[in-house]
Structure formats: structure tokens, C-alpha cells
Amino acid sequence: xxxxVPGVPEEVRRAGDDRxxxxxxxxxAVAAAVSLPVVWIALAAVAAPDAPSxxxxxxxxxxxxxxxxxxxxxxxxxxxxGVPLSYLTTRTNLPGRRLWTVLLVMPLVLPGWIGAFxxxxxxxxxxxxQGLLAPLGVEELPALYGFPGTALVLTLYHFPYVFVxxxxxxxxxxxxxxxxxxxxxxxxxxxxxxVSLPLIRPAIGAGALLVALSTLAAFGEPMIMRFDVFTRxxxxxxxxxxxxxxxLLSLQLVVITLVLLxxxxxxxxxxxxxxxxxxxxxxxLGRWRWPATALPAAVVVVAVGVxxxxxxxxxxxxxxxxxxxxxxxxxxxxxxxxxxxxxxxCAAAPVAALSRRRSPAARVVEASSYVAYAVPGVxxxxxxxxxxxxxxxxxxxxxxxxxxxxxxxxxxxxxxxxVGALRSSVFAVDPRLPxxxxxxxxSPASAHWxxxxxxxxxxxxxxxxxxxxxxxxxxPATLLLRPDGVDTLATYIWAAxxxxxxxxxxxxxxxxxxxxxxxxxxxxxx
Numbered sequence: 001x002x003x004x005v006p007g008v009p010e011e012v013r014r015a016g017d018d019r020x021x022x023x024x025x026x027x028x029a030v031a032a033a034v035s036l037p038v039v040w041i042a043l044a045a046v047a048a049p050d051a052p053s054x055x056x057x058x059x060x061x062x063x064x065x066x067x068x069x070x071x072x073x074x075x076x077x078x079x080x081x082g083v084p085l086s087y088l089t090t091r092t093n094l095p096g097r098r099l100w101t102v103l104l105v106m107p108l109v110l111p112g113w114i115g116a117f118x119x120x121x122x123x124x125x126x127x128x129x130q131g132l133l134a135p136l137g138v139e140e141l142p143a144l145y146g147f148p149g150t151a152l153v154l155t156l157y158h159f160p161y162v163f164v165x166x167x168x169x170x171x172x173x174x175x176x177x178x179x180x181x182x183x184x185x186x187x188x189x190x191x192x193x194x195v196s197l198p199l200i201r202p203a204i205g206a207g208a209l210l211v212a213l214s215t216l217a218a219f220g221e222p223m224i225m226r227f228d229v230f231t232r233x234x235x236x237x238x239x240x241x242x243x244x245x246x247x248l249l250s251l252q253l254v255v256i257t258l259v260l261l262x263x264x265x266x267x268x269x270x271x272x273x274x275x276x277x278x279x280x281x282x283x284x285l286g287r288w289r290w291p292a293t294a295l296p297a298a299v300v301v302v303a304v305g306v307x308x309x310x311x312x313x314x315x316x317x318x319x320x321x322x323x324x325x326x327x328x329x330x331x332x333x334x335x336x337x338x339x340x341x342x343x344x345x346c347a348a349a350p351v352a353a354l355s356r357r358r359s360p361a362a363r364v365v366e367a368s369s370y371v372a373y374a375v376p377g378v379x380x381x382x383x384x385x386x387x388x389x390x391x392x393x394x395x396x397x398x399x400x401x402x403x404x405x406x407x408x409x410x411x412x413x414x415x416x417x418x419v420g421a422l423r424s425s426v427f428a429v430d431p432r433l434p435x436x437x438x439x440x441x442x443s444p445a446s447a448h449w450x451x452x453x454x455x456x457x458x459x460x461x462x463x464x465x466x467x468x469x470x471x472x473x474x475x476p477a478t479l480l481l482r483p484d485g486v487d488t489l490a491t492y493i494w495a496a497x498x499x500x501x502x503x504x505x506x507x508x509x510x511x512x513x514x515x516x517x518x519x520x521x522x523x524x525x526x
């Protein structure tokens with residue numbers, strides 16, 4: 001690196017050569033640590049007795065079928081929603097396109113499991129909608145539980161993955177390509193099918209695979225909707241001391257997840273080869289311009305408006321006394337979120353620093369950091385509890401290990417989110433700037449502290465905000481690993497739901513929504 005800068009002293013050149021080695025060692029240590037839960041699950045599953053008969057049992061086969069069917073349904077629904085909405089907000093003269101774009105991303109901010117129990121309260125047996133329709137003679141609504149309700153809720157809260165990736169691809173698409181097809185007497189639909197669709201197909205696929213990964217990892221929604229998938233079965237088996245079965249189910253889920261992650265990685269690389277945006281081809285909707293707003297409006301109302309309506313209605317009513325709320329739950333949430341944000345950013349720094357290097361070792365470190373991210377939180381929690389129970393001894397029995405394990409689980413789950421944000425900032429910093437500071441006598445640490453760090457501050461803030469939001473919303477790992485007496489907003493909401501006091505969850509659920517929204521705005525500004 002230093003050879004490109006003339007006049008650099010020899011001792012500075014030698015010191016600079018150590019930085020990649022140090023970053024590689026630190027990054028390798030981080031990658032090895034976050035891969036530990038996956039390795040432990042594999043070892044525990046292999047050592048489990050009667051593994052073949054357990055894996056091929058009718059119940060496990062049914063769970064596998066349920067999980068794959070749910071992934072197929074949710075992914076299809078997300079594509080059918082996300083692609084038209086991305087086209088409307090990118091390539092048409094839809095009124096308020098920017099506003100609709102922001103509103104359509106909001107389902108990612110609201111935890112899907114909160115939306116799930118709001119839907120149960122609104123549309124389930126004896127719910128709000130049935131109460132409104134009772135004077136009209138409607139005594140019972142179709143069942144919301146099971147596969148239909150789970151697929152509906154997951155589609156509503158995961159379609160923004162397809163929306164965001166497809167919208168980015170459409171925004172970068174050269175509009176002159178479509179116009180060239182139009183000059184060959186292709187209609188707009190035919191031009192889109194022949195020209196635009198092949199170019200944005202990798203982005204659609206990448207978003208769809210993100211939806212598939214998120215669906216496999218979903219925990220709260222299937223639990224609330226009473227639909228038996230891998231995450232629900234793992235949690236039930238673990239809590240009934242069926243740890244071998246939980247490990248085997250976890251390994252199956254990990255294998256499916258890693259296959260999807262490998263496909264997603266290939267598609268992500270293909271998505272990066274999009275043509276640069278040029279003249280924008282805007283489709284004039286004509287007399288359909290205002291009626292077309294019905295689609296994004298309906299999606300926003302159903303995905304965001306209905307849950308907020310239910311929560312606000314609960315908040316305005318009498319406070320139930322069954323599950324008392326304490327302010328310390330909010331304090332615990334903020335403290336865990338802040339601690340996780342700091343730890344995740346610190347762990348992400350050496351991995352992001354390697355992003356400039358194209359060596360095979362650097363690529364392995366970066367890829368390893370993403371593996372555990374794709375593994376569901378319930379699997380990470382089961383792995384860490386099993387590991388501590390087997391090797392933690394008295395420290396585990398006394399509960400000393402639970403808080404460190406919980407923070408470690410957050411690092412494992414959310415490291416790639418910070419790596420992505422920091423990596424963008426690292427690429428944005430001209431490497432000649434810290435090198436110039438070195439020529440002025442600054443040490444490597446001083447040069448990075450005084451030059452690189454201020455320039456990378458927006459990415460650091462975005463990475464910390466992403467980790468904070470993900471931490472405060474995380475449910476399964478927190479349920480499994482939190483120390484005794486330590487509850488968060490998420491675990492309190494879950495307890496209120498489990499005890500049947502749904503209205504008690506209104507205030508903490510709204511607090512989660514507000515905090516996540518504010519952190520999301522910070523991410524956008526960063």
C-alpha cells in the first residue's frame with residue numbers, strides 16, 4: 001500500500017505492513033467465535049442417539065413440509081406485492097412516490113410477531129372485526145390460525161425485502177433501454193418483460209431469498225398462529241428437555257438455511273452488475289394515476305395501520321392488572337441494545353477493515369461472519385445454552401453465564417448488519433488520507449483515530465443503529481438466554497400474550513415501534 005506514496009519513511013512502510021495481518025487475525029477470531037453455535041449444533045446432532053429415525057419420523061417430515069410450504073407461499077406473496085409496488089414508486093408518475101416508499105418500508109420496523117398478535121385480536125375469534133359485524137348477523141369469521149394466518153402475516157412484514165432490492169435495481173436501470181424497445185413497436189408491458197425484467201431478475205431473486213431466509217427464521221409469528229414449523233418445534237422440544245431432538249431439528253434448519261444463503265450470495269454478486277442509471281423512463285398512468293394509489297395505501301393500512309389501531313385502542317382502554325409493567329423493562333431494553341450495539345460495532349471493525357483486501361483469507365472471514373446471521377435466533381439460543389450446560393459447570397448453575405451468552409448471541413445474530421454499514425464507510429475513505437497522516441509523524445493508531453474514524457462515523461452510527469434496532473426486537477434468543485429477573489419490552493410483550501392479557505402489551509409494543517422508527521431514521525440520515 002505504502003509503495004504508492006512517495007517519500008514515506010521505511011519504518012512507516014514496515015509498520016503499515018502489519019496492519020493487514022492484525023486485521024486478519026482479529027477478523028479471523030471474530031469469524032471463528034460467531035461460527036461456534038453452528039459448529040456446536042452440528043456436533044450435538046451427530047452425537048444424538050437414534051438420529052436417522054428421528055430425522056425421518058412422520059412428525060419431522062410434516063414439520064419440514066410445513067416449513068417449505070410456508071417459505072414458498074410467503075416468498076411468492078412477497079414477490080407479487082414487492083415487484084408491482086417497486087415499479088409504481090420508481091417508474092411511474094404515482095402521486096407521492098417518495099412518501100409511499102417510506103411508508104412501504106415501515107413493516108420492516110414493526111416486529112412481525114407484534115403484528116401477528118394484533119391480527120389475532122382484530123380478526124381472530126371474538127376479535128374486534130367480529131364485534132363490529134355481530135349486529136349484521138356475522139357470528140363467526142374464518143379461522144386465522146394455522147397456515148393461512150402465518151403466511152399472511154409473514155408476507156405483510158417481509159415483502160419490503162423484495163420491494164427494496166427491486167426498487168434499487170429499477171432506479172439504476174437505464175431508461176433508454178426500454179425506450180429502444182418501444183421504438184421496435186413493443187408495448188410497455190412487452191418492453192418491460194423483454195428488457196427490464198431480465199435485468200432486474202437477480203435483484204428480485206435476492207430479495208425473494210432474503211424473504212425465504214427470514215421466513216425460516218421466524219419464531220413469534222408461527223408461535224402465535226399455532227403453526228408447526230422448525231423454529232416452533234425447536235423451542236417446544238428444548239423447553240420439554242428434548243435437547244437431542246432440538247439439536248437434530250436445528251441442524252436440519254441450519255442446512256436448509258445455508259443452502260439458501262449460498263444461493264443468495266451468488267444472486268447478490270449478480271445484482272452488483274447492474275447498468276448505471278441514466279435517463280428515467282416514467283410511465284404516465286393517465287387517468288389511473290390516483291386510483292393506482294389504492295394498492296400502496298391498502299398495503300400500508302393492512303400492514304401498519306391495523307396493528308397501530310389495535311395497539312392505540314388497547315392503550316386508551318383500562319389497564320389490565322394481570323401482568324404488571326415496570327419501567328425497568330424499558331431500561332433493560334435500552335441497556336442491552338446499547339451494549340449490543342457497541343459490541344457488534346467493535347467486532348465488525350476488523351471484518352470491515354478486511355473488505356478492501358481481495359485475498360481468499362479475507363473473503364473466508366467475511367463469509368463466515370454471515371453464516372451465523374442466517375441461522376435463526378432460536379437455534380443460536382439452543383446452541384449456547386447447551387454449550388454452557390455441558391461445559392459451564394458451576395458458573396452455569398449459578399446463572400453467571402447468561403448475560404455474557406445473551407450479548408454474545410446478539411453479536412452472532414447481528415454482526416453482518418454492522419459489517420455492511422462499516423464496509424461502505426471504509427470504501428468511502430480514500431486510503432491516501434491516513435497514509436498522508438503517517439508521513440507527518442502520526443502513529444498508525446493516531447492516523448486512524450484522527451482521520452479514518454471521523455470519515456467513517458456515519459457508517460459506524462448506521463451499524464450501531466441497525467444492531468440496536470435488531471437487538472430490541474429480538475425475541476427467541478432473549479427468551480432463552482436472559483438472566484433470571486431480567487425482562488425486556490419484547491419478553492414482557494410475549495409474557496402478556498402468553499397469559500392472555502393482550503391489552504397490557506400496548507404501551508411496550510408502541511414503545512418498540514417508536515424506538516425502531518427513530519433508529520431507522522438515523523440509519524437513513526447516516
